[in-house]
Amino acid sequence: MNRSGLGQIGWAVLAALMVSACGGGGGSSPSSTSSFDGTITGFGSVYVNGVKFETDGSSFSIDGEHGSEDDLKVGMRVRVEGSVNGEHGSASSISYTDELEGLVISNSIASGADVGNMNIMGQTVSVTAETVFESKVMTVTMPDQIAAGMIVEVSGYSSGMGEIQATRIEVKASDLTTYLALHPNGIEVKGIVANHDEQNMKFDLGSMTIDYSSAILDDMPNGNFDMLYVEVKSTAGIDSNTSELIASKVELENHGDMGHDGHDDDEMEIKGMITSAIEGDSFAVNGQMITVNDKTEFDDISKAELLVGVMVEVEGYYRDGEFIAEEVEAKEESSDEIEGIIAAIESGEINTGTVTLNNGMVFSITNETIMEDSRDDGFIADQKFNLQALMEGDYVEIHYYDDNGTLVATKLERDDN
Numbered sequence: 001m002n003r004s005g006l007g008q009i010g011w012a013v014l015a016a017l018m019v020s021a022c023g024g025g026g027g028s029s030p031s032s033t034s035s036f037d038g039t040i041t042g043f044g045s046v047y048v049n050g051v052k053f054e055t056d057g058s059s060f061s062i063d064g065e066h067g068s069e070d071d072l073k074v075g076m077r078v079r080v081e082g083s084v085n086g087e088h089g090s091a092s093s094i095s096y097t098d099e100l101e102g103l104v105i106s107n108s109i110a111s112g113a114d115v116g117n118m119n120i121m122g123q124t125v126s127v128t129a130e131t132v133f134e135s136k137v138m139t140v141t142m143p144d145q146i147a148a149g150m151i152v153e154v155s156g157y158s159s160g161m162g163e164i165q166a167t168r169i170e171v172k173a174s175d176l177t178t179y180l181a182l183h184p185n186g187i188e189v190k191g192i193v194a195n196h197d198e199q200n201m202k203f204d205l206g207s208m209t210i211d212y213s214s215a216i217l218d219d220m221p222n223g224n225f226d227m228l229y230v231e232v233k234s235t236a237g238i239d240s241n242t243s244e245l246i247a248s249k250v251e252l253e254n255h256g257d258m259g260h261d262g263h264d265d266d267e268m269e270i271k272g273m274i275t276s277a278i279e280g281d282s283f284a285v286n287g288q289m290i291t292v293n294d295k296t297e298f299d300d301i302s303k304a305e306l307l308v309g310v311m312v313e314v315e316g317y318y319r320d321g322e323f324i325a326e327e328v329e330a331k332e333e334s335s336d337e338i339e340g341i342i343a344a345i346e347s348g349e350i351n352t353g354t355v356t357l358n359n360g361m362v363f364s365i366t367n368e369t370i371m372e373d374s375r376d377d378g379f380i381a382d383q384k385f386n387l388q389a390l391m392e393g394d395y396v397e398i399h400y401y402d403d404n405g406t407l408v409a410t411k412l413e414r415d416d417n
Contacts, residue, residue: 210232
């Protein structure tokens with residue numbers, strides 16, 4: 001994507017949840033489950049949350065269907081089950097499920113820009129500088145060109161209450177009719193039910209009212225649906241008279257709870273934005289409740305600073321149904337962007353190293369750097385792009401932050417010069 005300027009979206013309620021096995025902490029028992037829930041940042045194996053996962057023998061699930069590694073793309077939020085040793089891991093399974101695949105109602109991204117907000121079926125979707133973008137509609141090459149009525153798939157981190165921070169956006173079709181010809185099960189949206197009207201068979205997901213009077217109910221309980229986490233599918237789309245989404249199916253998701261369930265001594269690492277500020281001894285990251293105690297260690301952040309929108313990394317374990325934090329650490333976010341020509345590349349053992357631009361600036365590439373190939377001028381974009389595929393002379397856009405004099409890239413995007 002070409003950028004007309006810098007942009008950082010302030011978030012009050014959106015989050016990025018990344019869950020991984022952790023390797024230490026405050027004395028919990030050895031983990032019986034190792035799982036990562038995060039964004040794919042690169043390939044050459046699969047990189048998630050700073051870990052290089054080997055995938056020999058792995059199984060793959062794409063939106064509930066059997067898939068393969070070729071179905072995975074940078075920016076997808078995935079769940080990885082496996083074992084980890086430092087920055088290396090072995091995945092037994094990788095699963096991907098989108099947050100939303102639906103009709104665009106409005107797009108407020110300024111012309112020529114690629115950061116801002118869109119309303120997609122009542123969900124406020126934030127597109128940031130680090131959102132990966134792809135389009136199957138030839139006339140759409142940037143997020144600001146997405147028009148009302150188009151069908152867009154969003155992967156990212158949801159508050160469940162109508163706000164999603166997009167890690168990846170893909171324009172699937174120019175209209176619902178075209179989309180349904182290839183996807184007969186229809187469009188879909190997930191969220192936490194609000195304002196359930198049992199008599200009229202309606203409820204809200206974000207700002208979208210759902211009419212489920214003709215829908216199939218799957219695993220839904222009798223009575224009030226409020227506060228349940230559900231998925232809604234629709235083949236009819238939005239009623240032009242009522243502006244309501246006509247549901248064809250309503251399914252209970254994850255037993256109605258956005259958070260992850262864990263057994264005693266399952267160790268986890270959660271990296272993301274705080275969606276519910278600290279109250280007493282609890283706060284939340286993307287719907288996952290976390291408990292702190294007198295043994296919790298705080299690194300570059302205090303308990304009082306656990307506020308909505310702050311990026312943190314939490315190591316901990318499950319005990320008696322609670323996720324107990326052993327360590328909470330504040331995480332850096334990108335604050336600057338630069339474009340230029342690659343003058344030199346130094347790569348390490350895995351997808352790490354440095355790149356030097358023709359202006360002499362040197363950037364550190366880590367396992368968590370998002371690696372995206374966006375070339376479309378006479379090239380076919382490399383969907384498995386990584387540092388080893390980068391060449392001197394390539395034109396890139398780099399988002400980064402300054403870590404005590406070291407410029408750390410959060411995203412490196414190869415683009416047309």
